[in-house]
Amino acid sequence: EIVMTQSPATLSVSPGERATLSCRASQSVSSNLAWYQQKPGQAPRLLIYGASSRATGIPARFSGSGSGTEFTLTISSLESEDFAFYYCQQYNNWPPWTFGQGTKVEIK
């Protein structure tokens, strides 16, 4: 089973600032990585697939990069609606599909 590790657990950022979230895989997942956003009381929403492709309707301020075992989600200029939890997911070796433990982006 591939273990996904996200850092940091919590990221405190001011509105308008840049946020950089990391995700590491225990073995190579190529570019088979997705990012999801989850707001309190809501279901996860797909942001990024293929490590760097934005899902339909996702603003350009969200970008993904990386391959192999190291991945990054960048939010270029945080808006109020971006404060949420973010999860990475590998879909290179399944089952099981595995998720990182999440990063909380909170208002500084």
Added chain:
Amino acid sequence: EVQLVESGGGLVQPGGSLRLSCAASGFPFNSYSMNWVRQAPGKGLEWVSYISSSSSTIYYADSVRGRFTISRDNAKNSLYLQMNSLRAEDTAMYYCARKLLHYNWFDPWGQGTLVTVSS
């Protein structure tokens, strides 16, 4: 509009059973594989089970294998999760999620149904 709506959650005693449902609309349900994913209170996401479009392929997480059964009724556009021998650690929000036709990520997800296992 693609929509997934879960139901069937509730409070159940340890050792009890519960059947979750997920009603799909807005897409050809019989062409898509489906999944159940859960999230314990204050915790991260855990994949639970997968079923292919024709029900020919089914997978389970080790934590639920032998206790949970996934199924679907394509005529009713519905996905199910039969949960038996429930434990306190099964307490979670349960989401159904569609897997894209030729891709392996999940989109969209339903709003979830809460299962609480407690005496």
